[in-house]
Amino acid sequence: MALTIPKETYSGKIYNVQLGSGAKAVTIGGASALPFLSFEGTFPNRPAVALEVADIAPDDWPETLKKAIGGVSANPVQWAKFCQEQGADIVALRLIGTHPDQQNKSPEEAAKVAADVAAAIDIPLVILGSGHAEKDTQVLQAVATATRGKNCAIGKAVEENYKTVAAAAMANDHKLIAMSQLDVNLAKQLNILLSQMGFDKERIIMDPMSSALGYGLEYTYSVMERIRQAALLQNDPMMQTPIVCDIGANVWKVKETMAPDAEAPEWGGLEDRARAWEVITASGMLAAGADLLIMRHPGAMAKTKELISELM
Amino acid sequence: MALSGVEIFKHLPKTNCKKCGHPTCLAFAMKLAAKQASLDACPDASEDAKKLLGAAAAPPIRAITLGTGDKAVKVGDEICLFRHEKKFFNPSVFAVAIKDTEAGDAAAKKIEAVKTSEIDRVGQKLRVEAIAVIETAGDPAKFAGVVKQVVDGAPGVPIILVSKNPAVIEAGISHCADKKPLIYAATAENAEAMAKIAKEKKASLVVAADGLDALAELSEKVKGLGVEDLVLDSGARKAKDMIEQYTIIRRAAIKKGFKPLGYPIISFVGRDDALSEAAAAAVGVMKYASIIILNNVEKWKMLALLSLRQNIYTDPQVPMQVAQNVYKVGDAKESSPLMITTNFSLSYFIVRGEVENSKVPSWLAVMDNEGLSVLTAWAAGKFTASKIAQFITESGVEKNISHKELIIPGYVAILSGSLEEKLPGWKITVGPREANGLPTFLKARA
Known part of the structure; x- marks a missing residue:
């Protein structure tokens, strides 16, 4: 009995979304088949990896992570340059200092940091608010204006604030990260709402809401697989936006990346364990269709990029 | 390929004798189609019907059990390509590789690592399930010595015997013949000799070939030689080849009912760098590898891989629960x-x-x-x-x-x-x- 390779017939394709400009611009998306199945489709762009930078020295990042970043974490500009030197495709600036529970920094302060970071690097920039839906509307508006022309991705637009955030992205020619809560239909719904207000769906990057290995990874994994199937097999234009997975923020707050060796001897050494936690979480997201990963540990990023090379 | 209830009904006696416990032959046929009944319940089924329905009722991916007793593990018997379609049933088995050159202390360390690998996660006990003994020296006695060390050191842990030399396998299996080991591997060159050993010792057998066409041909051949408990190695070692080839194997088996590839997959992900090995193993867990052979099973690596396996093999319909x-x-x-x-x-x-x-x-x-x-x-x-x-x-x-x-x-x-x-x-x-x-x-x- 001879084997006939069972191929899927894909009718859809993921949009190409370019970030940044010039020689270091990065394009994500473009896949015409399920992840890495080159025998039945094409993958013009490899998944990109962004390293995360915070606008204020993050006090809640575990020691292992702080050590890996070195002494630059108090200065977002130097930190961003460090990320570029480490080989990140993109820098993801998270304006955590603007959160009312953090330093409640003003939109103007955030805008200055964003502009300074954008000027200091030649790789593309992703700019994320603090996750406080209300405050983010003001912050992201100021930031979008201050980085006009840099072709950034700004976010996250969520159900509560998508109109203002999308308007800011649109007015300043940025791409938009739109996050929904771990649900195929909600992801689609948000893209529809954005399209209805006139935002070009081919400028959206969808965030299905990430989770860490061991802490609900399987939910994100299956939601992403279903989104990708709807996009490619059912040709659903509202599902054909590239997917971003914001994994660092999830990975570096679980016990496995924080518990010292003495506290969990049966878990092995903290440094290896923590780095592996981010890499294996990343591998899960890649297999499910991630086009962009936001990570925190430079070593974990490097290993993830090695895996991506092996998968392409 | 699965038959419909009506197709199955055509091959039943149509006597409505109720001996199977169902009111009519048609009702029984419907249960058979839904895989909620076994044809064994029908005392009057003809031999032809048994043969036909048996083939159709066989799971698209054959279930294989490694080892015996309470540490035995079952792999295969999967029915879907994506976990959200139903669920993944039998979690990938992790095995550590012990080379014959590691006899003694190095082997003892790995055996100990396997024995102490159990962790408790969300109420489940997870561990490294098996040990693969790898021949590198071409010396049957040396290989058998390590097999003996493993059998004595880790009683009951399923064993995978890795050598393409039948004489080496013969020597090794003498220490674990009644333990249902897995033999690696039958190739185009040694298929007859390996099949003979597997048949005699009732062991499962990996068929290894380079590429899927050669693999399908070889598995047919070995099955023809009388060994049914087969495992596949398509030669994929790079993550890309693993995803592509394993996807084709799984699709061919499940969506096309292509029997020559309807077996579990074994994957060798050994890398010099421990974290690279973990990443390759992760790809195997997600993309259909049923048995994953690792060079080393460091605790941090296994915590990550066992957690991933637990995540991926969780039933999407039954939410994971935390103890009250x-x-x-x-x-x-x-x-x-x-x-x-x-x-x-x-x-x-x-x-x-x-x-x-x-x-x-x-x-x-x-x-x-x-x-x-x-x-x-x-x-x-x-x-x-x-x-x-x-x-x-x-x-x-x-x-x-x-x-x-x-x-x-x-x-x-x-x-x-x-x-x-x-x-x-x-x-x-x-x-x-x-x-x-x-x-x-x-x-x-x-």
């Missing part, structure tokens, strides 16, 4: 706040994570609601005032705290009145609706 308990988050004291949520693992993880974020030591009461989230449990009548009151009273949490205040999720604010009635003397406080509101909420109180 009052958990201490941080250095909770008598005066620390007490919160309640349901035992849906995701609810628990998210709530716990946010409480940890707040850095306010707290007590977190997790109530068994059969793994439903707060709103769903409330809607299903499993998160009601009287049930919560009963849980809080019986939990004995009152002994640990000096106050009587319970913080309930904002989504069930409606319960606060009736809870105060059911829990006399308690103050019920309505917390935020979403877990991400907890840090602000808790800090404001502290």
Whole structure:
């Protein structure tokens, strides 16, 4: 009995979304088949990896992570340059200092940091608010204006604030990260709402809401697989936006990346364990269709990029 | 390929004798089609029918058991390509590779690592299940020596014998012949000799070939030689080839009913760099590898891989559940706040994570609601005032705290009145609706 390779017939394709400009611009998306199945489709762009930078020295990042970043974490500009030197495709600036529970920094302060970071690097920039839906509307508006022309991705637009955030992205020619809560239909719904207000769906990057290995990874994994199937097999234009997975923020707050060796001897050494936690979480997201990963540990990023090379 | 009930019915006696326990042959046929009955129940089925229906009823991917006794593991028997379609049933087995040149101390260390690999995660015991002994020296006696060391050192742990030389396998299997080992591997060159050993010793056998066409041809051949418990190695070692070839194998077996590839997959992911090896193994877990051979099984590596395997093989229809308990988050004291949520693992993880974020030591009461989230449990009548009151009273949490205040999720604010009635003397406080509101909420109180 001879084997006939069972191929899927894909009718859809993921949009190409370019970030940044010039020689270091990065394009994500473009896949015409399920992840890495080159025998039945094409993958013009490899998944990109962004390293995360915070606008204020993050006090809640575990020691292992702080050590890996070195002494630059108090200065977002130097930190961003460090990320570029480490080989990140993109820098993801998270304006955590603007959160009312953090330093409640003003939109103007955030805008200055964003502009300074954008000027200091030649790789593309992703700019994320603090996750406080209300405050983010003001912050992201100021930031979008201050980085006009840099072709950034700004976010996250969520159900509560998508109109203002999308308007800011649109007015300043940025791409938009739109996050929904771990649900195929909600992801689609948000893209529809954005399209209805006139935002070009081919400028959206969808965030299905990430989770860490061991802490609900399987939910994100299956939601992403279903989104990708709807996009490619059912040709659903509202599902054909590239997917971003914001994994660092999830990975570096679980016990496995924080518990010292003495506290969990049966878990092995903290440094290896923590780095592996981010890499294996990343591998899960890649297999499910991630086009962009936001990570925190430079070593974990490097290993993830090695895996991506092996998968392409 | 699966047959429909009507197709199956054509081959039944049509006597409606009821001996199978079903009222009619048609009803029985429907049960057979749904895989809820076995043809064995029909005493009058013809040999032809048995043959035909047996082939059709066989799972698209054959189930293989490695080892015997309570440490035996089953692989294969999968029915879908994506976990959300139904579920992945038999988790990938992890095995550590011990080379014949590692005889003695190095082997002893790896054997010990396997024996002490068990971890407890969300109520499940997870471990490295098997050991692969790898021939590199071409010396049957040396190989047999390591096999013996493994059998003696890790009694009951399933063994994979790795050599393409039949004489080496013969020597090794003499120490584990009754333990249902897996032999690696039959190739185009040695198929007859390997099949003979596997048949004699009732061992399972890997067929290894370079590429899928050669693999399908070889598995047919070996099956023809009388060995049915087969495992496949298509030669994929790079992550890309693993995803592509394993996807084709799984699709061919499940969607096309292509029998020559309807067996579990074995994957060798050994890398010099430990983290690279972990990443390749992760690809195997997600993309259909049933047996994964690792060079080393460091504790940190296995914690990550076993957690991933647990995530991927969880039933998407049955939410993961956390044990009902009052958990201490941080250095909770008598005066620390007490919160309640349901035992849906995701609810628990998210709530716990946010409480940890707040850095306010707290007590977190997790109530068994059969793994439903707060709103769903409330809607299903499993998160009601009287049930919560009963849980809080019986939990004995009152002994640990000096106050009587319970913080309930904002989504069930409606319960606060009736809870105060059911829990006399308690103050019920309505917390935020979403877990991400907890840090602000808790800090404001502290």
